[in-house]
Amino acid sequence: METNQKTTEPDSTAIRTALWRALHLQVDSKPYILEDEVGLKLAAPDEGWQQRPDMHPEFTKRLRASILARARFIEDLIIEQSKKSITQYVILGAGLDTFAQRRPDIAAKLQVFEIDQPDTQIWKQKRLIETGYGLPEWLHFVSVDFEISSWWEQLLNAGFDVNKPAVVVCTGVSLYLTKDAIISTLSQLTALAPGSTLAMTFYLPIKLLDEEDKPLQLIAEKGAKEAGTPFISFFNADEILAMAKEAGFKHIKTVSTKDLERSYFSNRTDNFTPASGEVFLLAHT
DSSP: OOOOOSOOOOOHHHHHHHHHHHHHHHHSOSSOSOOOOHHHHHHOOOTTGGGSGGGOTTTTHHHHHHHHHHHHHHHHHHHHHHTTTOOEEEEETOTTOOHHHHOHHHHTTSEEEEEEOHHHHHHHHHHHHHTTOOOOTTEEEEEOOTTTSOHHHHHHHTTOOTTSOEEEEEOSOGGGSOHHHHHHHHHHHTTSOTTOEEEEEEEOOGGGSOGGGHHHHHHHHHHHHHTTOOOOOOOOHHHHHHHHHHHTOOEEEEEOHHHHHHHHTTTOSSOOOOOSOEEEEEEEO
């Protein structure tokens, strides 16, 4: 890898979600939804990181549960699909995804393509080398400046085979895209080979959230706007299905927070449940 003279920094949201996954193992009760400390090793935060305001165990509890539910759902999906001979896995907006490092028994049988902004990927590759995880030949980093280049073209250039089915996941991204951009992305993904699966998250309008989640959502929206990355798009389940149908997908359904809660949180006694704002679109070609 070429030496990069400029100091690169990962996306702050990617760091935060990685630390929330690690915090789960430190402050929440068993059984754990997902066991992931790799992101913590990569991020290597300053001592006392648990005392950061955005790491407060109670304040972030439901958001933390949502991040874990999302990651567990995706992990179960890719493991299930790998048993069906799927050999390509694409992560749009990969951030500090750690599936390749935590589950090399599965990942090494796939071609894994992580798509994200250049700075995050340069930093991540450097940290993978420094921490001893390395860069296996089946793990492909697809760096894309989404404002000036096509992620699809970059994916093809990285060796993605359009003639082979794939699993494509995209979580935490649609919130920042316009409806037209989302439909364009969905339309592009209908070009995937038959037998492919898309799992993409969308966010509900605030009026559809549980009452306890509304104050946090307002704080998050204010912070995102002040940071120059405002939330743009919110959809209800029917609108999500309509967009997928308009794009050309035929086998579609949504997976709600309540669905995830039943799958992963039903036997808990610690009131650890995910926030109500996120909905998965699950679509097949």
